[in-house]
Amino acid sequence: MxxxxxxxxxxxxxxxxxxxxxxxxxxxxxxxxxxxxxxxxxxxxxxxxxxxxxxxxxxxxxxxxxxxxxxxxxxxxxxxxxxxxxxxxxxxxxxxxxxxxxxxxxxxxxxxxxxxxxxxxxxxxxxxxxxxxxxxxxxxxxxxxxxATEKAKFGNGIITEGEEEETRIWMELCNENGGRKVLPFDGMLPGDAFMWSKYRTDDALLDKFKTFTLQKFDSRRGYYGKIGDRTVIKNCRIIKDVMIGTDAYLKGANKLKNLTINSDAERTSQIGEGCELVNGIVGYGCRIFYGVKAVRFVMASHSQLKYGARLLNSYLGNNATISCCEVLNSLIFPAHEQHHNNSFLCASLLMGQSNMAAGATIGSNHNSRSPDGEIVAGRGFWPGLCVSLKHNSKFASFNILAKGDFPAELNIPFPFSLVSNDVARDVLVIMPGYWFMYNMYALERNAWKYADRDRRTDKIQQLEYDYLAPDTINELFDALKILTTLEPNEEGIATTNGYENTNRTIEIVKVSQATTLFAELIRYYGTMQLLNHFLTNKFRSFDEFKKTLSAKIQRSTWLNIGGQLIQQTEMETLKRNIKSGKVKSWEEVHHFYITEGVNYQRDKMYHAYTSLLEIRSITPRQFTADYFINLLQQAVETKTWMCKEIYESRAKDYTNPFRKMVYETTEEMNKVVGSLEDNSFIQQQAGKLDEFKKLVKSVTKKLKV
Incomplete structure (x- = not known):
């Protein structure tokens, strides 16, 4: 009644x-x-x-x-x-x-x-x-x-005076059973969500995170809702307990309840027709259109939900787009793309620069009696058409999965790999280094694209978009340790096990090529970072340059904290400082992100130097001016090869007869898709190669002095 x-x-x-x-x-x-x-x-x-x-x-x-x-x-x-x-x-x-x-x-x-x-x-x-x-x-x-009601919380995970604890709204990330749940709050960054969901055995740390959240907000009853200057609201049905910033545009929404909608004159947020949003935080500059359903969620700034997307119990990182599909219990770092109505993502941690293809069902098949599975994927995760994965699975950075129904859990430690399910032979096939061998254009262009499309104006967390960075370099080292123990046959194929939860054959292909490639990439990364350091600081001699290099020879471990790469030692210090009370609020945690961002290029350079010493098996004493000059010449060769691969991987689209067959003439094809010669990105890369060669010549002269 x-x-x-x-x-x-x-x-x-x-x-x-x-x-x-x-x-x-x-x-x-x-x-x-x-x-x-x-x-x-x-x-x-x-x-x-x-x-x-x-x-x-x-x-x-x-x-x-x-x-x-x-x-x-x-x-x-x-x-x-x-x-x-x-x-x-x-x-x-x-x-x-x-x-x-x-x-x-x-x-x-x-x-x-x-x-x-x-x-x-x-x-x-x-x-x-x-x-x-x-x-x-x-x-x-x-x-x-x-x-607005007297107990309005505007999407934040708080309770007001006199309310029972069970009424508090939690956001159940990464796992459907709530074991990684966090409290949503206005201003929550991807790094905050990651730390809170990750370090579940550290009760003292988790208690501090809850305290930080509660102290941000007042538990008194009686706060009014607010609608900021110049906001436009038309043809909507229910807006209840919603805090709305300035310059927002709400049109045709069905239901907006218990929300904070951040918006200002420079970062306007919009919510459109048929949308229903409950218990969430909408970041600055977000776009939400056409029948979207979102419940218990946080959208970081400049992210988008469109065309009937469903976002439940999930955090969506900055500059990300989800259209049509369903995402449940997931933590998604910045620069994620998911555009297809028949793609599904559940109980997953995606560490940025990810792309979900049509028909992908990531984590949709439970293989236990309880919904306790998780999928963890490093940067650049790209499941192909109709890929189906089971919990629990884990992937190194920049893994691409070929179309297929993968029958069991996977653990793929090789970065830049193509993973295929060969149904005819009942074999799992892993090709380390695939991106550099066959799709350099996409790899390089994506790195440029993500940086170019980063619309954040308040860049508290410095996001890494380069495919060669401390996290991927460390993965390359780990992969090399495995690859060098394999015994490939004459065709370069090694048979192994341990990367899939089955007894069937697992093939690692192109082992020798990948081993050589990974070593070359580490060398190239180290050289490029040292060159950047030399140019940024305008050193006049090698001796002046070398004095600034760290005496440490131990390569550091790095973590991806919401898209920002931070050394593990610094993260351990942060956790200690939080528990001891030295760091007292989320604002101070965010200041830590800023400080780490300021120090990132320096720390990255030290990591690059130690990586270079390790891969070349040399000591700092052996790193001389002549040695550096030789490395620079090798870097020119590597970059020339990369530029060539960028062109050739795109050129395949113009020479493949099955791609050309829908056009009557080459002229028609060029009119429709643009000519290869006029491709602006390829031209840009060719120009950068010329500039790089000139820089190396200039630096070489200084090093010889």
Missing amino acids: NIIQKHAVNNLGYNFVETQYIPAGKDEYYLRNIQNTADTVYRKLNSQEIETLVRNRNTSDNWDLIFVSSFFNAELVRNCKFYGLVRIGNLEPFYLEFHNLRMPVGLYNSTIISCDLGNNICIDNVNYLSHYIIGNEVMIANVNEIA
Whole structure:
């Protein structure tokens, strides 16, 4: 039975906060007065204004509780019902226009309960507007309900005074059984979500994370919802307990409940038709359109949900896009792409620069009696068409999976690999180094693309997009240890086991090529970082340059913390400082990210130097000017080879007869897809190669002095 309570009508708009939760000497408006930062001076209505309002079919339970500014025009308020304390800013004879929506300034055909309304706003046909503070030049038309409750949390994982703990909203990342759950909060970065979900055996650390979150927010009851300046809301149904920033655009949404929608003049957020969002945080500059469903979620800045996407119990990193498909219980680092209605992602940790193809079902097949599986994938994870994976599986960075139904759990430690399921022979085939051998164009272009499309204006975490970085270099070393123990046959194929939870044959192909390639990539990485260090600091001699190199010869371990690479030693220090109380808040954790970002190029250079010494089996004493010159010449050869591979991997699309057959002539093909010679990215890479050769010549001269 629905419990319908009856109250006296003259109480409508009052007693927003229960008496026991109002501090002594305060009234129910004390938090509202703190929230309303406008400098407007309000006054009571005069008798002529009241007469005008009544004539225009407005009603109020108490006209003495309607306060207005000095530039209030009563003629611009028509057919409205007012209850409780309402404060109205300037209303002047203008109309506002946004995207062909033209509305006269004023309040029309609406029910308004205990609200503060900014200057020159347009409100028309809002059936129920309750307990909101609305900024200046806001446009709201045709909305069923905009309301805030006394226990509003605006998507944050808190509870208010008097609430039971079980009402707290958690976000269950990476695992369906809630074993890695975290509290969502406004301002949560990918690194925060990762640390909280990862270090589950450290109870003291987890308690601190919860404390940091709770201290960010006030647990008192009675906060009003807010709608920032210049926000436009039209044709929506229910907006309840939602905090909305400035310059947001909401059109046609079905239901928005318990949310924070961050938006400002430079980073406008938009929510479109048919969307239903509950219990979440929307970051700055986000786009959410066309029937999206999201529940218990955080969207980091400049991420997108489109075309019926479902995002449940998940964190979506910056500059990521999910369209059509379903994502459950996942933690996704920045620069993720997923565009297909028939792709599914569940209980997974994807560490950035990932791409989900159509038909991929990642983690959809449970192979135990409980939903306790997980998939962990390093940067650059790319499951191909109709790939099906089982929990638990783990992948090194830049793994691409060929189309297929993989029958069992996988553990692939080789970066840059192609993983294939050869059904005809019942063999798992792994090709380490595939990207460099056959798809250099995509590898290089993606690195450029992700950096070019990073729209963040507040770059607290420095994201690494280069495919050769401390994390992948360390994986190359680990892979080399395995590859050098294998005994390939004359065709370069080694048979092994341990990388799939089956007894069937596993083939590692092109073992010799991969071994040579991985060593060359480590050398190239080390040389390029040292060259960058030399150029950045404008050293005049090799001796001056070498004095700045670390005396350490131990290669450091690195972790991917939400897309930012940080040394493990620094992370251990951070955790100790958090538990000891030296780091006292999420803001101080974010300051740690910033500091690590400032130090990153230096630390990366030291890592590159030690990696170079290790792969070349030399000591710092053996690293001489002549040795460095020789490395630079080898780097020119490597970059020349890479540039050639970039061209040839793209050229295959123009020479493949099955790609050409849909065009009558080469001219038609070039008109449709663009000519190979005019490819701007290839031209860009050729230009960079020429510049690199000139730089090496210039540096070589200085080194010979």
